[in-house]
Amino acid sequence: MVAAVVPNVPPYDREDITPGIMHIGVGNFHRSHQAMYLDRLLRRGIAMDWGIVGVGLLPGDARMGAVLREQAFTYTLVELAGDGGVTATRIGSIIDHLHAPSDPIAVLESLASPAIRIVSLTITEGGYNTSEATGEFDGTDPEVLADARRVTPRTVFGMLAAGLRRRRERGIAPFTVVSCDNIVGNGDVTRRALVAFARLAHDDGLAEWIEGEVAFPNSMVDRITPVTGDAERALVRDLLGIEDAWPVVCEPFAQWVIEDDFPLGRPAWEEAGVQLVDDVAPFERMKLRLLNGSHQAMAYLGLLRGHTFVNEAMGDPAVVELVEHYLDEAAGTVPPVAGIDLAAYRMRLMERFGNANIRDTVERLATDATDRIPTFLLPVAQDRLRAGLASPATARAAAAWAVHSVRAVRSGGAPNDRRADRIAAAVAESGADAAGLLARCEWFGALRDDAAFVEAFEQGVREFATIDPGAGG
Numbered sequence: 226m227v228a229a230v231v232p233n234v235p236p237y238d239r240e241d242i243t244p245g246i247m248h249i250g251v252g253n254f255h256r257s258h259q260a261m262y263l264d265r266l267l268r269r270g271i272a273m274d275w276g277i278v279g280v281g282l283l284p285g286d287a288r289m290g291a292v293l294r295e296q297a298f299t300y301t302l303v304e305l306a307g308d309g310g311v312t313a314t315r316i317g318s319i320i321d322h323l324h325a326p327s328d329p330i331a332v333l334e335s336l337a338s339p340a341i342r343i344v345s346l347t348i349t350e351g352g353y354n355t356s357e358a359t360g361e362f363d364g365t366d367p368e369v370l371a372d373a374r375r376v377t378p379r380t381v382f383g384m385l386a387a388g389l390r391r392r393r394e395r396g397i398a399p400f401t402v403v404s405c406d407n408i409v410g411n412g413d414v415t416r417r418a419l420v421a422f423a424r425l426a427h428d429d430g431l432a433e434w435i436e437g438e439v440a441f442p443n444s445m446v447d448r449i450t451p452v453t454g455d456a457e458r459a460l461v462r463d464l465l466g467i468e469d470a471w472p473v474v475c476e477p478f479a480q481w482v483i484e485d486d487f488p489l490g491r492p493a494w495e496e497a498g499v500q501l502v503d504d505v506a507p508f509e510r511m512k513l514r515l516l517n518g519s520h521q522a523m524a525y526l527g528l529l530r531g532h533t534f535v536n537e538a539m540g541d542p543a544v545v546e547l548v549e550h551y552l553d554e555a556a557g558t559v560p561p562v563a564g565i566d567l568a569a570y571r572m573r574l575m576e577r578f579g580n581a582n583i584r585d586t587v588e589r590l591a592t593d594a595t596d597r598i599p600t601f602l603l604p605v606a607q608d609r610l611r612a613g614l615a616s617p618a619t620a621r622a623a624a625a626w627a628v629h630s631v632r633a634v635r636s637g638g639a640p641n642d643r644r645a646d647r648i649a650a651a652v653a654e655s656g657a658d659a660a661g662l663l664a665r666c667e668w669f670g671a672l673r674d675d676a677a678f679v680e681a682f683e684q685g686v687r688e689f690a691t692i693d694p695g696a697g698g
C-alpha cells in the first residue's frame with residue numbers, strides 16, 4: 226500500500242466553524258460517514274455554520290471525548306480499497322464533544338441553543354428501545370420509566386425531549402432529528418419513540434408539540450466501517466506517519482440518502498454527494514435486505530467455520546453459497562430502485578465483502594443478533610411466506626445463529642448479544658438443542674408455524690452442528 230502524505234490538520238480554518246449539528250453517538254460510523262460528508266463541504270468553504278458538536282450519552286463515551294479533545298477533535302480517516310488503494314483524510318468537521326454523564330446540563334443547553342438546527346443519531350439498533358413483542362417503543366423498560374421521572378435525564382429520548390421542552394418554553398423552533406442507524410423507517414421509529422417518551426414524562430402537551438412540529442426525515446446510510454484496534458493505529462502510524470489514538474479505517478464506498486425535510490435548513494449535502502429524495506424507503510429496503518441481511522447470513526456460519534475476518538469468510542465456498550442463496554431469496558423482495566441496477570449493486574456488494582484490507586471482523590457482524598436477525602434477515606422470509614414462497618437459505622442462516630448460540634452458551638461464554646441472558650434461558654429450556662430455539666424466540670413470528678421454514682431450519686441445524694470449529698477456510 227502507498228499513501229500520500231496527509232497533513233495533521235484539515236486544510237480549512239476551523240476557528241471560523243460554528244455549531245449547527247449535534248450528533249449523539251460519536252462512534253466509528255459517524256466519523257467515517259456523516260462527519261466525512263460535512264468535511265467535504267468545509268474543504269470547499271461551505272457549511273461553515275454547520276459544525277458538529279458530538280455527544281456521548283454512555284459512561285464509556287468519555288474515552289472518545291478525551292481522545293478527540295486531545296487531537297483538537299480531528300482524526301484520520303483512511304479509506305482502503307480492495308486493490309490496495311489508500312486515501313487518507315484529516316477530518317475536522319467535529320468541533321466539540323460533550324459527555325452527558327459528566328455534564329448533562331451542558332448537553333441540554335446545547336440542545337436548546339438556536340444555533341443547533343439538526344440533531345443526528347447513531348446509537349445502534351438497541352438505542353431505540355423497541356419492544357420485541359409490539360415492535361414499538363418499550364415504555365415499560367425500567368431505565369425509561371426512571372428517566373421519565375428524572376429532572377436531568379440520561380437516555381437519548383429523555384435528553385431529546387428535555388432539550389425540545391426548553392426550546393418550546395423559550396420560543397425557539399425545534400431542531401430536525403435525523404436517525405442514521407440501520408433501522409427500517411429510522412425517522413418514523415425515532416418520532417414514535419420520542420413522542421411516546423414525551424407522553425410518559427411530560428403532561429404539558431410536549432408530545433403533541435413534537436408530533437406536530439418536529440421533522441424526522443428517514444435516511445439510508447452505507448459505509449462498511451470496522452472497529453478500530455491496534456492494527457489500525459499501527460497502519461496510520463506506519464503508512465502515514467501520524468500518531469492518532471483513534472483513527473477510522475473504512476472502505477471507499479459511501480452512500481447517504483435522506484428525505485429532504487429540514488424546516489430549519491441543512492448543509493448543502495448534495496454538493497458532497499448525498500442524495501436528497503422524497504421517499505427513502507426503496508433505497509433503505511435494498512440496502513438493509515441485501516447488504517445487512519447478507520452480513521447476517523455470513524456472520525454465524527462464518528464464526529462456526531472458524532473465520533475471523535469477513536473477507537476470509539467470503540473466501541469459503543460454504544459461506545459464499547449460503548450468502549448467494551440468501552441474496553437470491555432477498556432480491557425477489559426488493560422492488561426496483563430509481564437509478565440503481567440491482568444486479569450490479571449485488572455484484573458490487575460481493576466485491577465490498579471481499580475487501581481484505583479493511584479487516585472487518587465477523588464478530589462485529591455477529592453482535593446483537595436478536596436486534597439484527599429480525600430487522601435484516603427475517604423480513605425476507607416473512608415477505609416470501611406471504612407470497613407463498615419458501616426461504617430455505619434464510620432459514621439456514623438463522624439455523625447457523627442457533628447452533629452458534631448453543632455453542633457459545635455451552636462453552637460457558639455468552640453470545641455477544643445485549644439479550645444474552647434470554648438466549649441462555651432459551652438454550653437451557655431447549656436442553657441445548659439448537660432446533661428448539663426457533664419455537665422459543667418470539668421474533669421468528671409466523672415463520673415458526675411454516676412447515677417449510679421449520680424443516681429448512683432444522684436441516685440447517687443438523688448440518689451446522691457437525692462443523693468442527695477451525696475446519697473452515
Ligand SMILES: NC(=O)c1ccc[n+]([C@@H]2O[C@H](COP(=O)([O-])OP(=O)(O)OC[C@H]3O[C@@H](n4cnc5c(N)ncnc54)[C@H](O)[C@@H]3O)[C@@H](O)[C@H]2O)c1
Nearest residue numbers: 250251252253254282347348349350352406407448449450
Ligand atoms: N459500522 C458500520 O459499518 C455502520 C454502517 C452503517 C450504519 N451504521 C450504524 O451506526 C451504528 C453505530 O455503529 P458504529 O460502528 O459507530 O459503532 P460504535 O460502537 O463505534 O459506536 C456506537 C455509538 O453508539 C452509542 N450508543 C450505543 N448505545 C447507545 C444508547 N443506548 N444510547 C445512546 N448512545 C448509544 C455509543 O455511545 C457509541 O457512541 C450501527 O449500530 C448502525 O446502526 C454502522
Ligand SMILES: O=P(O)(O)OC[C@@H](O)[C@@H](O)[C@H](O)[C@H](O)CO
Nearest residue numbers: 407446447448449450517520590
Ligand atoms: O451496524 P449494524 O449493527 O446495523 O449492522 C452490522 C453491519 O451489517 C453494518 O454495520 C454494516 O457494516 C453497514 O450497515 C454497512 O453500511
